[in-house]
Amino acid sequence: MSGKLVSLVEAARLIEDRAVVAFGGSLLHRFPAAFARELARQGRRGIHFVKPSPGYDFDLLCRAGVVAEASVGIATMEAGLGMLPAFRQRAERGDLLVREHA
Amino acid sequence: MPFLPIAGFQGSDLPEALGWKTVADPYGDEELYAVPRLQPDWAVIHVPEADAEGNARIYGTPFWDRLMTRGARRVIVTAETIVTREHLAAQPELTAIPELFVAAVVHAPGGGWPGSCFPLYEVDYAAAGAYAAMPTDAECLDRHLTVTAPRDRGQTSADVTVVYSGSDAG
Numbered sequence: 001m002s003g004k005l006v007s008l009v010e011a012a013r014l015i016e017d018r019a020v021v022a023f024g025g026s027l028l029h030r031f032p033a034a035f036a037r038e039l040a041r042q043g044r045r046g047i048h049f050v051k052p053s054p055g056y057d058f059d060l061l062c063r064a065g066v067v068a069e070a071s072v073g074i075a076t077m078e079a080g081l082g083m084l085p086a087f088r089q090r091a092e093r094g095d096l097l098v099r100e101h102a
Numbered sequence: 103m104p105f106l107p108i109a110g111f112q113g114s115d116l117p118e119a120l121g122w123k124t125v126a127d128p129y130g131d132e133e134l135y136a137v138p139r140l141q142p143d144w145a146v147i148h149v150p151e152a153d154a155e156g157n158a159r160i161y162g163t164p165f166w167d168r169l170m171t172r173g174a175r176r177v178i179v180t181a182e183t184i185v186t187r188e189h190l191a192a193q194p195e196l197t198a199i200p201e202l203f204v205a206a207v208v209h210a211p212g213g214g215w216p217g218s219c220f221p222l223y224e225v226d227y228a229a230a231g232a233y234a235a236m237p238t239d240a241e242c243l244d245r246h247l248t249v250t251a252p253r254d255r256g257q258t259s260a261d262v263t264v265v266y267s268g269s270d271a272g
Contacts, residue, residue: 024147
Protein backbone atom coordinates (compact mmCIF):
# COMPACT_ATOMS: atom_id res chain seq x y z
CA MET A 1 0.00 0.00 0.00
CA SER A 2 1.06 3.54 -0.69
CA GLY A 3 2.32 6.13 1.75
CA LYS A 4 -0.47 8.37 0.53
CA LEU A 5 -3.09 6.32 2.40
CA VAL A 6 -3.66 8.02 5.73
CA SER A 7 -6.42 8.16 8.32
CA LEU A 8 -9.04 10.88 8.27
CA VAL A 9 -7.46 12.38 11.39
CA GLU A 10 -3.99 12.48 9.79
CA ALA A 11 -5.30 13.97 6.54
CA ALA A 12 -7.15 16.76 8.36
CA ARG A 13 -3.93 17.59 10.24
CA LEU A 14 -2.31 18.46 6.88
CA ILE A 15 -4.52 21.56 6.59
CA GLU A 16 -2.76 24.50 8.20
CA ASP A 17 -4.56 27.28 10.07
CA ARG A 18 -5.40 30.12 7.65
CA ALA A 19 -5.11 27.84 4.57
CA VAL A 20 -7.24 28.46 1.47
CA VAL A 21 -9.27 25.28 1.02
CA ALA A 22 -11.54 24.35 -1.90
CA PHE A 23 -14.24 21.74 -1.17
CA GLY A 24 -15.57 19.40 -3.83
CA GLY A 25 -19.15 18.47 -4.62
CA SER A 26 -22.20 20.69 -4.84
CA LEU A 27 -24.96 21.50 -2.34
CA LEU A 28 -25.91 18.12 -0.79
CA HIS A 29 -24.04 15.99 -3.31
CA ARG A 30 -20.66 14.23 -3.08
CA PHE A 31 -19.00 16.69 -0.73
CA PRO A 32 -16.30 15.76 1.83
CA ALA A 33 -18.60 15.79 4.86
CA ALA A 34 -16.54 13.55 7.15
CA PHE A 35 -13.44 15.64 6.36
CA ALA A 36 -15.26 18.87 7.21
CA ARG A 37 -16.42 17.37 10.53
CA GLU A 38 -12.86 16.29 11.33
CA LEU A 39 -11.51 19.81 10.68
CA ALA A 40 -14.14 21.06 13.13
CA ARG A 41 -13.15 18.46 15.75
CA GLN A 42 -9.51 19.45 15.40
CA GLY A 43 -10.39 23.11 15.97
CA ARG A 44 -8.79 24.47 12.80
CA ARG A 45 -9.02 28.27 12.57
CA GLY A 46 -8.84 31.05 10.00
CA ILE A 47 -9.70 28.92 6.96
CA HIS A 48 -10.62 30.64 3.68
CA PHE A 49 -13.40 28.39 2.35
CA VAL A 50 -13.79 28.15 -1.45
CA LYS A 51 -16.71 26.50 -3.26
CA PRO A 52 -19.17 27.68 -5.91
CA SER A 53 -22.24 26.05 -4.29
CA PRO A 54 -21.65 24.91 -0.71
CA GLY A 55 -24.19 23.50 1.74
CA TYR A 56 -23.76 21.48 4.95
CA ASP A 57 -19.93 21.47 4.75
CA PHE A 58 -19.71 25.27 4.71
CA ASP A 59 -22.36 25.75 7.39
CA LEU A 60 -20.70 23.23 9.72
CA LEU A 61 -17.33 24.98 9.39
CA CYS A 62 -18.97 28.38 9.98
CA ARG A 63 -20.72 26.95 13.04
CA ALA A 64 -17.47 25.52 14.44
CA GLY A 65 -15.55 28.76 13.92
CA VAL A 66 -13.19 27.13 11.41
CA VAL A 67 -13.99 29.53 8.54
CA ALA A 68 -12.88 33.17 8.71
CA GLU A 69 -13.30 34.03 5.05
CA ALA A 70 -15.44 32.62 2.25
CA SER A 71 -15.46 32.77 -1.54
CA VAL A 72 -18.78 31.19 -2.42
CA GLY A 73 -21.70 31.44 -4.83
CA ILE A 74 -25.09 30.04 -3.90
CA ALA A 75 -24.89 28.80 -0.30
CA THR A 76 -27.94 26.84 0.86
CA MET A 77 -29.21 23.50 2.12
CA GLU A 78 -31.46 23.32 -1.02
CA ALA A 79 -34.35 20.87 -1.47
CA GLY A 80 -36.77 22.67 0.85
CA LEU A 81 -34.39 22.63 3.81
CA GLY A 82 -33.84 26.38 3.74
CA MET A 83 -30.88 28.66 4.32
CA LEU A 84 -27.60 27.74 6.00
CA PRO A 85 -28.34 28.83 9.58
CA ALA A 86 -24.82 29.27 10.97
CA PHE A 87 -23.47 30.94 7.82
CA ARG A 88 -26.39 33.35 7.88
CA GLN A 89 -25.91 34.14 11.55
CA ARG A 90 -22.21 34.84 11.17
CA ALA A 91 -22.66 36.87 7.97
CA GLU A 92 -25.39 38.98 9.62
CA ARG A 93 -23.17 39.56 12.66
CA GLY A 94 -20.40 40.69 10.32
CA ASP A 95 -17.77 38.31 11.74
CA LEU A 96 -17.22 36.49 8.45
CA LEU A 97 -15.57 37.99 5.37
CA VAL A 98 -17.74 36.88 2.43
CA ARG A 99 -16.87 37.30 -1.23
CA GLU A 100 -19.82 36.36 -3.38
CA HIS A 101 -19.00 34.69 -6.67
CA ALA A 102 -22.40 34.25 -8.24
CA MET B 103 -3.30 32.57 -15.34
CA PRO B 104 -3.33 35.73 -13.18
CA PHE B 105 -6.92 36.60 -14.17
CA LEU B 106 -9.76 35.64 -16.48
CA PRO B 107 -11.70 38.17 -18.57
CA ILE B 108 -15.48 37.69 -18.30
CA ALA B 109 -18.59 39.34 -19.72
CA GLY B 110 -22.09 39.67 -18.32
CA PHE B 111 -21.59 41.59 -15.08
CA GLN B 112 -22.36 45.05 -16.46
CA GLY B 113 -25.02 46.64 -14.28
CA SER B 114 -24.26 44.47 -11.24
CA ASP B 115 -22.88 45.78 -7.94
CA LEU B 116 -20.72 42.68 -7.54
CA PRO B 117 -17.66 43.90 -9.52
CA GLU B 118 -17.35 46.96 -7.29
CA ALA B 119 -18.04 44.97 -4.11
CA LEU B 120 -15.34 42.47 -5.07
CA GLY B 121 -12.90 45.10 -6.34
CA TRP B 122 -12.68 43.72 -9.88
CA LYS B 123 -10.71 45.75 -12.37
CA THR B 124 -11.29 45.86 -16.12
CA VAL B 125 -9.14 45.05 -19.14
CA ALA B 126 -9.54 46.30 -22.70
CA ASP B 127 -10.50 43.78 -25.37
CA PRO B 128 -7.33 43.68 -27.54
CA TYR B 129 -9.45 42.87 -30.60
CA GLY B 130 -12.29 45.38 -30.11
CA ASP B 131 -13.58 48.28 -28.04
CA GLU B 132 -15.12 46.46 -25.08
CA GLU B 133 -14.03 46.76 -21.47
CA LEU B 134 -14.18 43.38 -19.74
CA TYR B 135 -14.04 42.54 -16.04
CA ALA B 136 -10.87 40.66 -15.10
CA VAL B 137 -11.58 38.17 -12.32
CA PRO B 138 -8.42 37.69 -10.26
CA ARG B 139 -6.88 34.27 -9.70
CA LEU B 140 -7.94 32.40 -6.59
CA GLN B 141 -5.47 29.60 -5.91
CA PRO B 142 -6.44 27.26 -3.07
CA ASP B 143 -3.68 25.74 -0.94
CA TRP B 144 -5.76 22.57 -0.83
CA ALA B 145 -8.64 20.95 -2.66
CA VAL B 146 -10.51 18.27 -0.72
CA ILE B 147 -12.59 15.99 -2.93
CA HIS B 148 -14.87 13.09 -2.00
CA VAL B 149 -15.12 10.32 -4.60
CA PRO B 150 -16.68 6.86 -4.91
CA GLU B 151 -13.44 5.15 -5.95
CA ALA B 152 -9.72 5.89 -5.64
CA ASP B 153 -6.59 3.79 -5.61
CA ALA B 154 -3.87 4.07 -2.97
CA GLU B 155 -1.88 6.53 -5.10
CA GLY B 156 -4.80 8.95 -5.45
CA ASN B 157 -6.07 8.16 -8.93
CA ALA B 158 -9.79 8.73 -8.55
CA ARG B 159 -13.04 8.16 -10.39
CA ILE B 160 -16.14 10.30 -10.13
CA TYR B 161 -19.43 8.85 -11.35
CA GLY B 162 -22.09 11.30 -12.47
CA THR B 163 -21.43 15.02 -12.66
CA PRO B 164 -17.95 16.11 -11.55
CA PHE B 165 -19.21 19.62 -10.65
CA TRP B 166 -16.05 21.81 -10.37
CA ASP B 167 -13.90 19.09 -8.86
CA ARG B 168 -11.61 18.57 -11.85
CA LEU B 169 -10.84 22.29 -11.99
CA MET B 170 -10.23 22.45 -8.25
CA THR B 171 -7.71 19.62 -8.34
CA ARG B 172 -5.80 21.32 -11.16
CA GLY B 173 -5.90 24.75 -9.54
CA ALA B 174 -5.03 23.87 -5.95
CA ARG B 175 -1.45 23.45 -4.77
CA ARG B 176 -2.22 20.06 -3.17
CA VAL B 177 -5.17 17.67 -3.12
CA ILE B 178 -6.68 15.37 -0.49
CA VAL B 179 -8.98 12.64 -1.80
CA THR B 180 -11.47 10.90 0.49
CA ALA B 181 -12.90 7.76 -1.08
CA GLU B 182 -15.80 5.44 -0.38
CA THR B 183 -13.80 2.52 -1.72
CA ILE B 184 -10.08 1.95 -2.23
CA VAL B 185 -9.74 0.07 -5.51
CA THR B 186 -6.82 -1.49 -7.31
CA ARG B 187 -4.78 0.29 -9.92
CA GLU B 188 -5.84 -2.42 -12.39
CA HIS B 189 -9.50 -1.62 -11.83
CA LEU B 190 -8.92 2.03 -12.82
CA ALA B 191 -6.55 1.13 -15.66
CA ALA B 192 -9.29 -0.96 -17.29
CA GLN B 193 -11.07 2.30 -18.16
CA PRO B 194 -8.48 5.07 -17.79
CA GLU B 195 -10.76 7.69 -19.35
CA LEU B 196 -12.91 7.51 -16.20
CA THR B 197 -10.05 8.70 -13.98
CA ALA B 198 -11.07 12.27 -13.13
CA ILE B 199 -8.18 12.97 -10.76
CA PRO B 200 -4.70 11.65 -11.59
CA GLU B 201 -2.30 10.73 -8.79
CA LEU B 202 0.28 13.43 -9.55
CA PHE B 203 -1.95 16.09 -7.94
CA VAL B 204 -2.79 14.07 -4.85
CA ALA B 205 -0.93 14.35 -1.54
CA ALA B 206 -3.12 12.09 0.61
CA VAL B 207 -5.85 9.48 0.24
CA VAL B 208 -8.36 8.60 2.97
CA HIS B 209 -10.58 5.53 2.98
CA ALA B 210 -13.82 7.16 4.10
CA PRO B 211 -16.86 4.90 3.60
CA GLY B 212 -19.98 7.00 4.16
CA GLY B 213 -17.73 10.08 4.09
CA GLY B 214 -20.29 12.07 2.11
CA TRP B 215 -23.10 11.61 4.65
CA PRO B 216 -25.59 13.30 5.04
CA GLY B 217 -25.01 14.16 1.37
CA SER B 218 -25.18 11.75 -1.53
CA CYS B 219 -22.38 9.89 -3.24
CA PHE B 220 -23.52 8.68 -6.65
CA PRO B 221 -24.07 5.83 -7.35
CA LEU B 222 -23.63 4.50 -3.80
CA TYR B 223 -26.20 6.40 -1.77
CA GLU B 224 -28.71 9.23 -1.96
CA VAL B 225 -29.00 12.29 0.26
CA ASP B 226 -30.15 11.46 3.79
CA TYR B 227 -32.79 14.19 3.81
CA ALA B 228 -33.96 13.36 7.33
CA ALA B 229 -30.43 13.87 8.70
CA ALA B 230 -29.77 16.97 6.57
CA GLY B 231 -33.08 18.45 7.75
CA ALA B 232 -32.25 17.67 11.37
CA TYR B 233 -28.92 19.45 10.93
CA ALA B 234 -30.57 22.50 9.34
CA ALA B 235 -33.05 22.68 12.23
CA MET B 236 -30.35 22.27 14.90
CA PRO B 237 -29.79 25.35 17.12
CA THR B 238 -26.43 27.04 16.43
CA ASP B 239 -25.13 26.73 20.00
CA ALA B 240 -21.85 25.02 20.87
CA GLU B 241 -23.52 22.18 22.78
CA CYS B 242 -25.52 21.01 19.74
CA LEU B 243 -22.44 21.19 17.53
CA ASP B 244 -20.35 19.22 20.04
CA ARG B 245 -23.01 16.51 20.18
CA HIS B 246 -23.20 16.36 16.36
CA LEU B 247 -19.40 16.01 16.08
CA THR B 248 -19.22 13.46 18.89
CA VAL B 249 -22.00 11.24 17.56
CA THR B 250 -20.47 11.18 14.06
CA ALA B 251 -16.85 10.69 15.15
CA PRO B 252 -16.73 6.87 15.44
CA ARG B 253 -18.16 6.38 11.96
CA ASP B 254 -16.10 9.16 10.37
CA ARG B 255 -12.91 7.76 11.86
CA GLY B 256 -13.66 4.23 10.72
CA GLN B 257 -14.28 2.77 14.16
CA THR B 258 -17.71 1.50 13.18
CA SER B 259 -19.18 0.52 9.83
CA ALA B 260 -20.83 3.17 7.70
CA ASP B 261 -24.48 3.72 8.48
CA VAL B 262 -25.48 4.15 4.85
CA THR B 263 -27.22 1.86 2.41
CA VAL B 264 -24.76 0.64 -0.16
CA VAL B 265 -26.59 -0.12 -3.37
CA TYR B 266 -23.50 -0.56 -5.51
CA SER B 267 -20.14 -1.94 -4.43
CA GLY B 268 -18.75 -1.13 -7.82
CA SER B 269 -15.27 -2.51 -7.76
CA ASP B 270 -12.76 -5.20 -7.14
CA ALA B 271 -11.53 -3.42 -4.01
CA GLY B 272 -9.72 -5.64 -1.59
